[in-house]
Each structure stands twice: as structure tokens, then as C-alpha cells.
Amino acid sequence: xxxxxxxxxxxxxxxxxxxxxxxxxxxxxxxxxxxxxxxxxxxxxxxxxxxxxxxxxxxxxxxxxxxxxxxxxxxxxxxxxxxxxxxxxxxxxxxxxxxxxxxxxxxxxxxxxxxxxxxxxxxxxxxxxxxxxxxxxxxxxxxxxxxxxxxxxxxxxxxxxxxxxxxxxxxxxxxxxxxxxxxxxxxxxxxxxxxxxxxxxxxxxxxxxxxxxxxxxxxxxxxxxxxxxxxxxxxxxxxxxxxxxxxxxxxxxxxxxxxxxxxxxxxxxxxxxxxxxxxxxxxxxxxxxxxxxxxxxxxxxxxxxxxxxxxxxxxxxxxxxxxxxxxxxxxxxxxxxxxxxxxxxxxxxxxxxxxxxxxxxxxxxxxxxxxxxxxxxxxxxxxxxx
Amino acid sequence: xxxxxxxxxxxxxxxxxxxxxxxxxxxxxxxxxxxxxxxxxxxxxxxxxxxxxxxxxxxxxxxxxxxxxxxxxxxxxxxxxxxxxxxxxxxxxxxxxxxxxxxxxxxxxxxxxxxxxxxxxxxxxxxxxxxxxxxxxxxxxxxxxxxxxxxxxxxxxxxxxxxxxxxxxxxxxxxxxxxxxxxxxxxxxxxxxxxxxxxxxxxxxxxxxxxxxxxxxxxxxxxxxxxxxxxxxxxxxxxxxxxxxxxxxxxxxxxxxxxxxx
Ligand SMILES: Nc1ncnc2c1ncn2[C@@H]1O[C@H](COP(=O)(O)OP(=O)(O)OP(=O)(O)O)[C@@H](O)[C@H]1O
Ligand SMILES: [Mg+2]
Numbered sequence: 132x133x134x135x136x137x138x139x140x141x142x143x144x145x146x147x148x149x150x151x152x153x154x155x156x157x158x159x160x161x162x163x164x165x166x167x168x169x170x171x172x173x174x175x176x177x178x179x180x181x182x183x184x185x186x187x188x189x190x191x192x193x194x195x196x197x198x199x200x201x202x203x204x205x206x207x208x209x210x211x212x213x214x215x216x217x218x219x220x221x222x223x224x225x226x227x228x229x230x231x232x233x234x235x236x237x238x239x240x241x242x243x244x245x246x247x248x249x250x251x252x253x254x255x256x257x258x259x260x261x262x263x264x265x266x267x268x269x270x271x272x273x274x275x276x277x278x279x280x281x282x283x284x285x286x287x288x289x290x291x292x293x294x295x296x297x298x299x300x301x302x303x304x305x306x307x308x309x310x311x312x313x314x315x316x317x318x319x320x321x322x323x324x325x326x327x328x329x330x331x332x333x334x335x336x337x338x339x340x341x342x343x344x345x346x347x348x349x350x351x352x353x354x355x356x357x358x359x360x361x362x363x364x365x366x367x368x369x370x371x372x373x374x375x376x377x378x379x380x381x382x383x384x385x386x387x388x389x390x391x392x393x394x395x396x397x398x399x400x401x402x403x404x405x406x407x408x409x410x411x412x413x414x415x416x417x418x419x420x421x422x423x424x425x426x427x428x429x430x431x432x433x434x435x436x437x438x439x440x441x442x443x444x445x446x447x448x449x450x451x452x453x454x455x456x457x458x459x460x461x462x463x464x465x466x467x468x469x470x471x472x473x474x475x476x477x478x479x480x481x482x483x484x485x486x487x488x489x490x491x492x493x494x495x496x497x498x499x500x501x502x503x504x505x506x507x508x509x510x511x512x513x514x515x516x517x
Numbered sequence: 518x519x520x521x522x523x524x525x526x527x528x529x530x531x532x533x534x535x536x537x538x539x540x541x542x543x544x545x546x547x548x549x550x551x552x553x554x555x556x557x558x559x560x561x562x563x564x565x566x567x568x569x570x571x572x573x574x575x576x577x578x579x580x581x582x583x584x585x586x587x588x589x590x591x592x593x594x595x596x597x598x599x600x601x602x603x604x605x606x607x608x609x610x611x612x613x614x615x616x617x618x619x620x621x622x623x624x625x626x627x628x629x630x631x632x633x634x635x636x637x638x639x640x641x642x643x644x645x646x647x648x649x650x651x652x653x654x655x656x657x658x659x660x661x662x663x664x665x666x667x668x669x670x671x672x673x674x675x676x677x678x679x680x681x682x683x684x685x686x687x688x689x690x691x692x693x694x695x696x697x698x699x700x701x702x703x704x705x706x707x708x709x710x711x712x713x714x715x716x717x718x719x720x721x722x723x724x725x726x727x728x729x730x731x732x733x734x735x736x737x738x739x740x741x742x743x744x745x746x747x748x749x750x751x752x753x754x755x756x757x758x759x760x761x762x763x764x765x766x767x768x769x770x771x772x773x774x775x776x777x778x779x
Pocket of ligand 1 (some may be wrong): 548571572621
């Protein structure tokens, strides 16, 4: 967290570099393992796994986005799933438009659900979504704009702590109810689905799925790098100051609300990007993505992995979802209890999450060796940011 | 704010009505009917150091809250440099105008290092973009060294501020004030919890700071106030009871009654 160091050095901090390397390697090797090796080969990765892990990677990006605001600035958003879902809807709308006349009703422009509802023309909100670049832009812009308006109102009137959390939770709930309504024009209850292809590539093709996996891994790597650059700058130091003593930070002349607003908008856009990558991989987006439980689950990922560690948040998302996929196969009813139990255990026994616990373990070992015990090890330096 | 009509416009330097650096007139603050400040008036000349004493609950901290924008007065005038109406500005704007503050309860940023605390306070651009792309300049590095040396924390620079002793935290906070380099420093009980030796060093430090800064010090420790050797204002029940040298005010009957005699 020292702004003295050159940017490349800051980005290659010990706990970020391995994550970036692993992600870049996965982006290159997993598609090869999936596409180049025959199914009976030991190195073959089945397409099902590629899709599943690709989805987790988008969750991990959402977790990093959440960690940026919660871990470093103390904004416990219980509505980050909404930004994810909005990004997802933007991408879903593009994929709907890409179906074109191949829908069940064969209408040249209108998606099936609009024909079914007897709509005559495309609603204004859908204009332009046939252009991929526009949809991609909206996947970032809409979450960012919502975060800007919300943050501008909330941070300026100094809504903090549990009140802010409750408002974000209520916000995502309200959006869910709105998106359930057919009149809003986003497919209501059923959401958007039956996608065919993206940029001309079939979404069912192994190559497309492998490419989406690789893109998700690279997006996560990019998100980690961006977040790391932010938290290791002087801006990041101010964020931590706000998190730990907001009023004090104001008396030093920092305009707290601007810093919060900036990081909140960046985080929302990151979540939007994650949602946009999620939808083509799972093939559907519906209002349940706005459900408050989703946002809370994202908080659990971050808490499990380690709040204020970035790569820990990503790790937490992947581990919890891996556990879920493993358990829901065996004991589907048990999952919610396991998730709740996990949260309680982590809160009580691993307040810094898995990564934080590993790090203090390493720090203690180093401290036990007086020869190598600087007052503040690099691990200590990052703990300072927690 | 009934006095808003009589206060000069915050942007018009021509409206300057006083030579005082800080001008408080008839300031009142009440909390649920209780008057924490009761028509308080206080005038501070540029370059002055003023000690504020008074019993617990006299309103000393509340006065600082009003000056720094934390608390809005119900009535009264608060002017910086005769032109800036502090009752209309928020904390960050007031800090930008050059008022720095050390809190009664030491409040440093415990989870970051001593040096980073100084960096947070260091004078310089406070914008989002400036801090995102900030690189430490040689001047800043030099200033950080200087400040750390003045407050004797050079060898603790990499320690977490939370790991400092109480007295060291007090000094770190004074160091942060120095780094911020405000025109006016408000220092609330700087020697609370300090040893005699530390107290003496702190008095020295404040006198040195006073060479080129205006300072207001709130303190209960009489030997410390004596060591400062500056004009004293005695606060009681939200207004000024007496003003003058420590010897003068200590001789006043009312002061002995409400404060010194206890
Ligand atoms: N936010 C608040 N809400 C209600 N009452 C308050 C508030 N702040 C201060 N007070 C009351 O106002 C009075 C003045 O408090 P203040 O902290 O200014 O006293 P002080 O002179 O700094 O005392 P001390 O020497 O104990 O620090 C006290 O009775 C206090 O209880
Ligand atoms: Mg006080």
C-alpha cells in the first residue's frame, strides 16, 4: 500500500501474481485440454466442466468487485447481484436480438416473448441491442449509471453502515419485482433465454464455450489487476482511511463521498461485466438473478475467501460454488444450511477468511524467525489494508 | 442561523470586517435543550497561540466541532480570516481552507502504518484523479521525513499506527497536523495520558509549531498550560468566563470557584 513503488511492482504483489498467472494459464490451457484432447484422454477437460468453471469465474469477478467496496472502503453492499444481473440482461438482450427470425414465431425483429404478448413494435429500451458493441457498452454503462445515481444520493447524505446495506438489499428486491412484470419489457418471469449464437458463433459449440471460459478467466485477471492498482494507489489508502475512520478522513480534507462514489461505480461496472460473461455461458437470465439471496451469497464468498484480499474473494467464490456443486449433487436440501453454517464458522473462527488466515499463519512463522522478522513484512503490509 | 444576514458573503474579500484569524461571536449550540455553547465569543489573532481551559462539559470540544464544521451552531457568527463563514461549509471544505484538528481521543488510522498516516494528512491535491495517479515527489518525501523526525517517530515509520503507545499516537496526530500544514491548528487535550517528560516535549513541540502557525490548545494539565506561557481563555457552561494570562485568570474568584478550586 505504498504509493512510492512503481505500478508494475505494486501489481505483482505476492498474493496477486500467482492468481494472475493461474488465470492466464487456465485461459490458454483449459480450451486446449477441452478441444485438442479426445474425450478418453487423461488430460481432456469435459465441456460440462468448462462451462461450470467458466460460470464460477464470473462469480469470482463479482466477488472481486464486491471486495473492492466492502473490503477496502467498508461499503457492505447487499445489492451487488443487481449490477451483475443488469450486465447480464444487457448481454441477454443482445443475444435475443441475435436470434432474429429464427425464433419460434419467426418474427424478423421481435423476440418470441414480445410476439406472444402481442406487441407490435420493439420497445425503445431494446433499440440498438442488435449491435454487439452497444450491448457490451450498456452492460457496463447501466450498472455504472445506477451505481452513480444511488451512490450520489446515499453517500452525499452520509448513509452508512447497516442502513446502507438495507437500502441496497431493498434496491435489488425492488428491481427483482420490476423485472418480474411483463410490462417492463424484459421477458417478465421467464426472463431471456433460448439464445442461439453470439457474434455468429453458436453458443452450443465447444469452441465458443471454451472461448467464453478463456474470456471469463482473462476478465477476472483484468478485474484483479485493476482492483489491485486502485487499492495500492494513494486513492486506495484514502479508501482504507474512510473504512476505518470516515469522520477523521473528512477532517483531513478528503471528500469522502467522491471517493466512495468512484469506487462504487467502478465496482458496479465490474459486476456488470461479470454478468455479461455469465449469461452466454448459462444460456438464461431471469429476474431471480436480482433476488436478495444472490447478493448475500456473494458477501459470503468474500467473507469465506478473505475480505480485503481481492484474490481471496475470487478464491472464496470458486470454493463455495465448488462445494455447492458437489453438495447439491449429493444432498440438495442441505445446501442452504451448509452455506449458513459456513458463514457462521468463518465469521467466528476465520474473521479474515481463508486467505487472511493463511497469511497470518505465514506471518507468524516469519515472526518466529528473528533473522527474517522485519517490523512489517509484505504480508503485514497487505494486512494493513484489510 | 439567524445571524446569516449579518455575516459577510463567503466569497467577497471586500466584506472583511475583522483582522482576526478566527472570529466567533455569540455562538450557541444546544443538544436537546441543553446549551453546550451559550453565546460564546472568542477572537484569535493571526500567529497567536491560545490555551483554553475549563471544567468537563464546559463546551471546549463542542467549540472545536463548530469551527471544523462537525456541528452547526444554532446561532452566531464563525469567521475565518474575516471572510469565510465556517457555519456554511462542510468538514472537507474547512480543512481545505487551512484548519487542522487533533482530537481529544487520539484518532489515527490504526490499520495503516505510521508513515501512511502522515501521507494521508500531507498537504496536496485531494481529488480522486490526483490520488489515483499520485506519485510521491521528492519534496513530499522530504516533508514526510521532517515530520517523522519532529514527532520522533522516524524509527516507527513502518509500524501499524494501532501498535503505538498512547503518547506516540498523540504525537502521530500532531505530526499529521504538521503534515497537513494548516494555518490554524486546533489541538484538543494533547498531553492526556502522557508522562511528565512527554508532556514537556509536547509543550516544546507546540511552541515550535506556533512559530509559523496559529494554535488553539485545549488542556486540563495546568503545568502544561503554564509551560506554554500564552494567553488563556476559561470556558464555563458554554461561554468565556475569563481571559488573560494564566496568573491573571487563576486569581479570579469565579474561576477558582468553578474550576481551579475543585
Ligand atoms: N453530540 C452531542 N449530543 C449531546 N450532548 C453533547 C454532544 N456533544 C457534547 N454534548 C454535551 O455538551 C457538553 C459540552 O461537551 P464538550 O465535549 O464540548 O465539553 P468539554 O469542555 O470538551 O469537556 P471535557 O473537558 O470533558 O472534554 C457536555 O455536557 C456534553 O455532554
Ligand atoms: Mg473535550
